[in-house]
Amino acid sequence: MLKLNNLCKVYQTEEVETTALDNINIDIEKGEFVAIMGPSGCGKSTLLNIIGMLDSPTSGEYHFLGDEIAHANEKQLANIRKKNIGFIFQSFNLIEELTVFENVELALLYNDVPSKERKERVTRVLDKVGIAHRAKHMPSQLSGGQQQRVAVARALVAEPAMILADEPTGNLDRAQGEEVMDMLKKLNEEGSTIIMVTHSPSHADYARRTINLFDGQVVTEMYRAAE
Amino acid sequence: MFKNYILIALRNLMRNKTYSLINIGGLALGMAVFVFANVLAQYERNHDIFFEKSDRIYTLGSVFSPTANIGVKGTDGIYTTMAPLLKADLPDIEAIARTVQREYLLTMGDRNFYQGIKFVDKSLLKIFDFDYLAGNNTALDDPSGIILTESLAKKFFPGQNAIGQVLSLDHKNDLRVTAVIRDIPKNSHFISSLIINEPLEAIAPLKALNKIADYDLAGNWNNLSMGNSTYVLLPAHLDRQWLEQQANDVFERHASESIKKFTTHLVSRKIEGMNLVLWEVTGMPVLESMVVLGFLVLIIAGLNYTNLATAQALGRAKEVGLRKTMGANMGQLLTQFLVESVATAFLAMLVALAILEILIPIFNDSLGKILTLDYLTLLPSLFGLTLLVGLIAGSYPAYIITRVRPVDALKESLSRGSKGSMVRSIMIGAQFVFSVFMMAMVAVVFFQNEKVKESSEIFPKSQIVTLERLGVEDLLARNETLKQEISAISGIEWVTFSSQVPFDQSNSAFAASKNSGDFAGKIIINQIIVEYDFLKTYNIPLLSGRDFSRDIANDLQKEDSEVLNVIVNELALKKLGLPTYKDAINKVFHEVAENPKEGRILKSFVIVGVMADQNFLGLHNSVKPLIFQVNPKYYQTASIRIMGLNFTQTMAKIEAVWKKVNPDYPIQVQFLDALFEDVFKIYKSMNIALAGFAVMALTLAFIGLFGLAAFMAAGRTKEIGIRKVMGAETYQIVTLLIWQFSRPVLWALVVALPMSYFASDAYLNFFAERIKLPIILIAGSGLIAVMLSWVIVSAHAYRVSSRKPIHALRYE
Numbered sequence A: 001m002l003k004l005n006n007l008c009k010v011y012q013t014e015e016v017e018t019t020a021l022d023n024i025n026i027d028i029e030k031g032e033f034v035a036i037m038g039p040s041g042c043g044k045s046t047l048l049n050i051i052g053m054l055d056s057p058t059s060g061e062y063h064f065l066g067d068e069i070a071h072a073n074e075k076q077l078a079n080i081r082k083k084n085i086g087f088i089f090q091s092f093n094l095i096e097e098l099t100v101f102e103n104v105e106l107a108l109l110y111n112d113v114p115s116k117e118r119k120e121r122v123t124r125v126l127d128k129v130g131i132a133h134r135a136k137h138m139p140s141q142l143s144g145g146q147q148q149r150v151a152v153a154r155a156l157v158a159e160p161a162m163i164l165a166d167e168p169t170g171n172l173d174r175a176q177g178e179e180v181m182d183m184l185k186k187l188n189e190e191g192s193t194i195i196m197v198t199h200s201p202s203h204a205d206y207a208r209r210t211i212n213l214f215d216g217q218v219v220t221e222m223y224r225a226a227e
Numbered sequence B: 001m002f003k004n005y006i007l008i009a010l011r012n013l014m015r016n017k018t019y020s021l022i023n024i025g026g027l028a029l030g031m032a033v034f035v036f037a038n039v040l041a042q043y044e045r046n047h048d049i050f051f052e053k054s055d056r057i058y059t060l061g062s063v064f065s066p067t068a069n070i071g072v073k074g075t076d077g078i079y080t081t082m083a084p085l086l087k088a089d090l091p092d093i094e095a096i097a098r099t100v101q102r103e104y105l106l107t108m109g110d111r112n113f114y115q116g117i118k119f120v121d122k123s124l125l126k127i128f129d130f131d132y133l134a135g136n137n138t139a140l141d142d143p144s145g146i147i148l149t150e151s152l153a154k155k156f157f158p159g160q161n162a163i164g165q166v167l168s169l170d171h172k173n174d175l176r177v178t179a180v181i182r183d184i185p186k187n188s189h190f191i192s193s194l195i196i197n198e199p200l201e202a203i204a205p206l207k208a209l210n211k212i213a214d215y216d217l218a219g220n221w222n223n224l225s226m227g228n229s230t231y232v233l234l235p236a237h238l239d240r241q242w243l244e245q246q247a248n249d250v251f252e253r254h255a256s257e258s259i260k261k262f263t264t265h266l267v268s269r270k271i272e273g274m275n276l277v278l279w280e281v282t283g284m285p286v287l288e289s290m291v292v293l294g295f296l297v298l299i300i301a302g303l304n305y306t307n308l309a310t311a312q313a314l315g316r317a318k319e320v321g322l323r324k325t326m327g328a329n330m331g332q333l334l335t336q337f338l339v340e341s342v343a344t345a346f347l348a349m350l351v352a353l354a355i356l357e358i359l360i361p362i363f364n365d366s367l368g369k370i371l372t373l374d375y376l377t378l379l380p381s382l383f384g385l386t387l388l389v390g391l392i393a394g395s396y397p398a399y400i401i402t403r404v405r406p407v408d409a410l411k412e413s414l415s416r417g418s419k420g421s422m423v424r425s426i427m428i429g430a431q432f433v434f435s436v437f438m439m440a441m442v443a444v445v446f447f448q449n450e451k452v453k454e455s456s457e458i459f460p461k462s463q464i465v466t467l468e469r470l471g472v473e474d475l476l477a478r479n480e481t482l483k484q485e486i487s488a489i490s491g492i493e494w495v496t497f498s499s500q501v502p503f504d505q506s507n508s509a510f511a512a513s514k515n516s517g518d519f520a521g522k523i524i525i526n527q528i529i530v531e532y533d534f535l536k537t538y539n540i541p542l543l544s545g546r547d548f549s550r551d552i553a554n555d556l557q558k559e560d561s562e563v564l565n566v567i568v569n570e571l572a573l574k575k576l577g578l579p580t581y582k583d584a585i586n587k588v589f590h591e592v593a594e595n596p597k598e599g600r601i602l603k604s605f606v607i608v609g610v611m612a613d614q615n616f617l618g619l620h621n622s623v624k625p626l627i628f629q630v631n632p633k634y635y636q637t638a639s640i641r642i643m644g645l646n647f648t649q650t651m652a653k654i655e656a657v658w659k660k661v662n663p664d665y666p667i668q669v670q671f672l673d674a675l676f677e678d679v680f681k682i683y684k685s686m687n688i689a690l691a692g693f694a695v696m697a698l699t700l701a702f703i704g705l706f707g708l709a710a711f712m713a714a715g716r717t718k719e720i721g722i723r724k725v726m727g728a729e730t731y732q733i734v735t736l737l738i739w740q741f742s743r744p745v746l747w748a749l750v751v752a753l754p755m756s757y758f759a760s761d762a763y764l765n766f767f768a769e770r771i772k773l774p775i776i777l778i779a780g781s782g783l784i785a786v787m788l789s790w791v792i793v794s795a796h797a798y799r800v801s802s803r804k805p806i807h808a809l810r811y812e
């Protein structure tokens, strides 16, 4: 699905230069469930953002579905992104002024899905994550766990080939966290590629493969046998 | 502690350079206008205070009865007989002096000048302490003495001592220079009054005018002319009210009932405001309007600032929330915000003063004023103003922000400012209304002026040169010779005489009726005295009938003519109730009068020609019923139509002819083009003032718009980021923001467009020939304003949305 070669990301600020990613080489196949772990500040989010094309690497190669996109422009990236990738963030990132339904619908809106089909698909996916009864609510009226379910629904609704999740359970309690992880697992079983950043070893256990980062470098990779 | 506040404030200003510039620039503009309006008003209200006794000098003016129906509420003078009466009845008055402005041809040796002279009672010199360079305040004791200003003395007698020199008036009477005074400062009503169009340069005793023109020294109850003021000097213990009271008593005792029917009472005025008296008597509160407008502009600039600062403050809600959770107290936060806005106001004031220091000299130069910023006296009020603006404009954002509960602020939803946004939308809408309105009005005024200019082209004005001031016996007698000699010059097509030329703003009219003696059915007809070739010189086409001819006796008016041939315009036919032009030839109409005096001949007019309606006065005037008649006694102006290419040479030849025929009078050349421009100047300056105002309004509105667009885009950065992650393209985000931003703007249009329409309609009603397209101009202004706002918003939205989405997501 994607392949990173000698990928580096350097942040240049006025005083200091931070190397957030240092020569990363990763291969991820279609249908994998990958967890990225490591101490705070080691570059996990940076890596995920680059994989998700929200940011560009400083150097190195990034092949996505066979195309080299490390140097593609914003418009091309946006196009690939909206067709293939769904995002789940630690801080949910829902739009406050829109209802739950509208937030989820957003992903389809920009994919030119006709209105009727949008409605069906949003309803279906809200059902799937168990939040359908809250469709008309505003995000601020929901609990953190409910909001994250909405975010999951939004990531799913366009049926992307790959879902990226940056600490999706970071703001949730144990039970809520488990629920979200179960949903991700189910999605993976249905064929989605999932890459997830997490601090929780138990949540990492849901993944088949764990990549450990330290100081911008891949230190270990661990595969878990299929159950 | 306070120093700390200021340091933080300055650091904040430095951090957001763009917004600080916008804030400071906008406020500075508003302050500059406000300060200027007030300083100018103050200047205009404090004229003549350099005269030593200015606090004791008053003038007397008349107030007309509303039934007098003459368009003004009063005048700046009193009947000429009042001064001797007041002097006799009120011994407490220290001095009283009348003045009469006249213009004469002055001759010294072989040089001639037309010059305005103020003829005065000699006591005037006791009232005003002019600055004598030679001679003293007894200069007018000599009934044939004259005082000249320094620059006039230099003009008349370059390099010579003016004292004792003799000036001859109209080649008849001699005056001798008895004193030379320094030029009167520009902030005197003698120079800058709107009534007097000539500055005071020469002063002669009324006794001289009595000798020259039989001026009635005892005065009479007939004559009130503007600019001919009567000045009174009171002893220190008496005041304006006393004078007004006493003067009215005297007026009551002496004036006849019929006078009182016209002039109800007298008013006294302090000398300081005499330069403004025209505005007072015409009921136009010009200075007051200016001050109010200045205040409005300041308010708009203040609103602008409040608007931007509120938006910016809401962006800092999180910071404030955090500070509060950390235990910062309300007072400290409030102080911090207010110190910041006061600091902004101070910087703005500095910029405003810099702007004024640049603009005031330009203003002074172009309008002949000597306005200055006197910092010593202004300092307290400037300081107060700055503080006030800073505190008031800053209080709303400070209030909003400190009201924020920590929990709301931390939830960060406030950065989108749902509460403040209504108020801000209204503010931006109001500004927009103002801008669109101004822009539309400027467009309408501009195009209407162009129209006026264009309709003036019916006369070949660029080919016509006029020679003026021919209405003197000597000159009238030589007109025939002059015409013959000038006609003989090559390149001259036509030479003709008339009582006035196009664009001369004077009306000479009389009452006429279709039926003899029918005064009730009268209409007022304007008459212009012309000579035989007038129609040809001015390209005025005849619809029917013939031009005047030298061979027909009745074409020429003589002393005792009872029947006169005339050429009329179509409107006159219509108003008189005569047939249309085809059948109007040889029809007759009559001069009428209410109570014709014994021996007065009421003429009958025979129509020999009909001309198309033409706007002879031009400009805003409506076309009037008009007749042309021939009467050599009343020629004032010669019109010469020049066709030749060699203009300068032709002009030189014309001047040579004049010198030969009229060696004793200076030639007064005026180009018809220049005459038009002269009258048109009023419209032009109105244009400029309006344009200046509009530019300011627009600048302020767009500063506001710019800032708000920036903040709106910034406040929604995160949302933009999310939408982008969801796959939104830049253009979709730009459209979304434009639409949301357009709402207050579109509402503003709903208000501004009809408002502009009614205002421009009222303005255009003033003109006889109007532009047809005010609606297009108004709609165009609205369109331009909307487009500009869109450009600003899209530029911002584009900037935010075209960056990597991660920047937007990380934005707090």
Ligand SMILES: Nc1ncnc2c1ncn2[C@@H]1O[C@H](COP(=O)(O)OP(=O)(O)OP(=O)(O)O)[C@@H](O)[C@H]1O
Binding pocket: A011, A012, A013, A018, A019, A020, A039, A040, A041, A042, A043, A044, A045, A046, A047
């Ligand atoms: N915009 C930026 N400018 C400068 N440095 C940055 C920027 N974003 C991240 N960094 C630096 O890059 C490094 C990696 O950051 P990153 O956010 O990827 O860490 P992380 O592994 O996700 O940490 P956490 O577990 O705390 O989320 C850190 O040292 C961080 O300070």
Ligand SMILES: [Mg+2]
Binding pocket: A044, A045, A046, A166
């Ligand atoms: Mg992270």
